Amino acid sequence: MPEDPAHRADDAARPAETVFVPTGFRAQDRFRDPAADPPPEWTVPTPPKGLPLPPPPAATEPQDDPPPFLDLSTMALLRQPKRAPSEGWRRWLYLASFKLINLGEGPKAQRRQMLVAQVQRPLRSCYRIAVLSLKGGVGKTTITATLGATLASHRGDRVIAVDANPDRGTLSQKVPLETPATVRHLLRDAEGVVAYSDVRAYTSQGPSRLEVLASESDPAVSEAFSSADYTRTLDVLEKFYSLVLTDCGTGLMHSAMAAVLAKADALVVISSGSVDGARSASATLDWLDAHGHQDMVRNSIAVINAVRPRSGKVDMRKVVDHFNRRCRAVLEVPFDPHLEEGAEISLDRLKPETRQALLELAAVVADGFPGAKAKRPGG
Incomplete structure (x- = not known):
């Protein structure tokens, strides 16, 4: 259709439209249409199996299931009161x-x-303890009997003390006498001893279950007790007893002393709280050191036994320190009126302090059992 001349005249008469030119912030053209320029990852074709999953974490070693709890005892399963x-x-x-x-x-x-x-630590074989001192009157036999009684009263196995004193030992007087038999009778009949009941006919037993094998009451006879005799005695006893304590004489040159020291697993050296008692005990250790028993001295136990009430004049701290430097342990046994009597010993009649000291001594001895780690103080 031909354009109307009137319309063309009206358009010419209208003023020209104003064009908006952006300035300032808008002139920077910071906005972009995402559809006009999409990111590359938007245009990547979708995989046929869907979008890729993130990579799995680093493989770790398979965790084993904890082992089953095998202990189904009452102590393990029930809370103990x-x-x-x-x-x-x-x-x-x-x-x-x-x-x-x-x-x-x-x-x-x-x-x-x-x-x-x-x-109460268990023992798989016989353990032999030698109790000795160079000086008499320091309570060596009393400590042998009370230590043996303490061990026997707390353990379930058999404990025996052997009197190896050549000068009419008194160990058999510390328990009720049940038989007049002595170590000599046992050696005479050793071939016929095949069971514990056979040995029991030669020993006396106290309330604590400690058994005692007496020595001869005649010093002239007991002097002939040699190293071979002591070895034969041990050969018989160690088949039936877990602990054998030997009450040694005061003479280190006695004929049986060589076998006693060779067979001993532990050594207990007795000293009194007096100056001469401490010197005699130290001289005992000196003699053992000089005759090739250095290891025995280092592992020995020193017992300071108060055979009478303390006067307070002797500095016991210095005595304890002296033996602490030479022995594995040092124990003090306080004075007790029941032990002063010199008769049969009953642990129930001892003062609580004495029973505690003897229990400490027995525990230190047990620290030397095979399998236990016995160390010297500070070692």
Whole structure:
């Protein structure tokens, strides 16, 4: 259709439209249309199996399942009640509260239980303990009997003490006498001893279950007790007893002493709290050092036995320090009126302090059992 001349005239008469030119921020043209210039990853074709998954984490070693709990004992599966206190004010409170307030054992009772556990360490073979001193009157036989009684009362195996004193030993007087037989009778009949009941006919037993094999009461006869005799005696006893204690004489040159020292697994040296007693015990260690028993001295146990009430004039700290430098351990046994009597010994009649000291001594001896790590203080 031909354009109307009137319209063309009107368009010419209108003013020209104003064109907007952006300035400033808009002139920078910071905005871009994503559709006009898409990112490259938008245009990548989709894989036929979907979008790729992220890479798996680094492979680790397969974790093994924990092993099954094999211990199905009552102690392992059931919560054990707290042990009732056995002594002191804790026990009184426990009983007064009709057993409702149970504070458990106190530190002293726990210490005692730990020592008993040490004493009860098992033995697979016979363990031999030699008790000796150069000086008489220091309580060597008494310590042999009380140490043996403490070991026997806490252990379930058999413990025997042998009197090897050539000068009419008194070890058999520390337990009720059940037989007049001596070590000589045992050696005479050794060929016929095939069972424990056979040996039992030659020993006497105390309330603690400690057995004693007596020596001859005639010094002229007992002097003939030689190293060979002592070795034969041990050959018989070690078949039936786990612990053999030997009460040695005061003479280190006695004929049986060589076999005693050669067979001993542990050495207990006795000293009194006096100056001459300490010097004699130290001289005993000097003699052993000079005759090739250095290892025995280093592993020995020194016992300072108070055979009479302490006067306080001797500095016991210096005595203990002297033996601490030479022996594996040093124990002090306090004076006890029951031991001063010199008669049969009953552990129940001892003062609590004495029983505790003997238990400490027995635990130190047990530290030297095979398998236990016995160390010198500071070693």
